[in-house]
Amino acid sequence: MxxxxxxxxxxxxxxxxxTACGGGGSGGSGGSSGSGGTTTPPVASVPExxxxxxxxxxxxxxxxxxxxxxxxxxxxxxxxxxxxxxxxxxxxxxxxxxxxxxxxxxxxxxxxxxxxxxxxxxxxxxxxxxxxxxxxxxxxxxxxxxxxxxxxxxxxxxxWPGDKLTPLTPWTDVADWNTFQGNAGHTGYVPVEIKPDQLLPRWKTGAASQETVSFYGYAATLVASDGMLYASGDKALKARKEYDGTLAWSYDLSGLPYATVNPPAVASGTVYMAAGAQDSTYMFAFDAATGAVRFKAPMRSQWEHYLAPVALADAVYTNSGTYGGLFAFTNTGEQMFFANVADTSMWSPAADASNLYVYDGGLSVFDRKSGQLQLAIKDANFTNYTYQINGAPVLGAAGNVFAANYANAFLNGGSMGNELLKFNAAKGYVDWRVKGNYPLTPAYAGGVVYAPNTTPYRVEARAEADGALLWSWVPGQASETAWNGEPIVTKNLLFVSSNKATYAVDLRTHKAVWSYPMGGRLALTRSGILYIQNAEALVAFNVK
The missing domain is CATH 2.60.40.10 (Immunoglobulins)
Known part of the structure; x- marks a missing residue:
């Protein structure tokens, strides 16, 4: 057929x-020699x-x-x-x-x-x-x-094609998916190889959140640790078991005067979440196992929304402030510092062992213990139309930071455009910039930046060194015109989410090897589960 x-x-x-190989050799007969000997013919092998x-x-x-x-x-x-x-x-x-x-x-x-x-x-x-x-x-x-x-x-x-609730065996050499884009560097990188045959449906439940945020759209993201996932929405923080999605505990914040919640982060057995507005804004810390409140530290804000904070073993850092800013708290709730930055919201800082990195139209680098400004690099082409960033800086090789004015990608139907930037924090300047329409925080691994673009519509793999286009991939459906989630990269696959579907693209062949007809925010956890979430549902797929 x-x-x-x-x-x-x-x-x-x-x-x-x-080239076909010739057969046979030269020399005497292959059988017995001598008077009266017999010759045994070779046994022909059967091709297979x-x-x-x-x-x-x-x-x-x-x-x-x-x-x-x-x-x-x-x-x-x-x-x-x-x-x-x-x-x-x-x-x-x-x-x-x-x-x-x-x-x-x-x-x-x-x-x-x-x-x-x-x-x-x-x-x-x-x-x-x-x-x-x-x-x-x-x-x-x-x-x-x-x-x-x-x-x-x-x-x-x-x-839904049915649940496959196999036993969960966490990767031993993979960190928790503990904040926006998985880690404090926001790279979206998980150091594993995944076989597409093993991407099988695990469970499906209702949406973690149905809220949308201005230009960002569906803003909820989840985090996971020790077999539990955490997501906020509809004035509550909920913990679910990764095994089957059943509810473990929930904390209701509807008693706040301004009961708004933002996405959580998790570290060292504590879940952190910024909630509230105006003079009733707080950083909450919860026991990850029970949901008991460990502290409730006051902050300041107006009516903004924030991406997930960055949580480390000893501290938590978040976007907040009446006119923008960066708050830092110890893991017991004492305020470490407040740093002034541009009046913007919907961002999360990046962090390494020594510093914090904030993209607010330029790159600001702060000492993560004292809050002292270490470096500021101006983006001369930045214009603040929305007071939102809608993404986070991404840490590359030592001193390299990638970012874009993501919110501009949504203005005037995307006609405003923006630029993908590489900041050289070691030397203090913008190293390269690429024009396009980059609406989402890119992923990074091994010297390559993976960035969804809408002008032209494609996912781009760009060289860290000079921004050169290495390869690109375009979804196949004519109705796909937007990107719904930040990409995730592993050792062999790139996960991307359009407005119609989520795909796994092979990094070697640059072809889609798996897909599912739902777009949304993505997470890939240490338990070996890929999550897709949007305002309709939360689905979980086994990846091992």
Missing amino acids: QVALLGRTAIGLACLAL VKVLSGGVTRYAAQNSTVAFEVQIKPSFTPAGTLFVNATDKAGVIGTQVGVTASQDGSYVLALETVNGTPAGHYAGDITLKLCADQACATPQAVPSVTVPYDVTVLAYGSA
């Missing part, structure tokens, strides 16, 4: 020329092809494609050029197959699902025809092999 592969990023047919990679399991958002690879190893040298095409009874798998030879004699076959496949669950076998010509008129010594597959295609509004 021939199935046309549709979509914006169809896999092209690749092939590899192979082993499938080294096993079956394929994938989830895919409807109207998009997901790629996967199959590794095979023949016991013979293929004749001429090895061509492969694929068929399956349901027509879910594209016919064209890319072929790449490995040094060990195996071959990696690149396949892709068919764009436009109706929503549903498809399971069966992929037949891989092995040929010596492109038309597949001449078969190889083994004409075909089969590989089992299990593909679930989900449309927006499809029923």
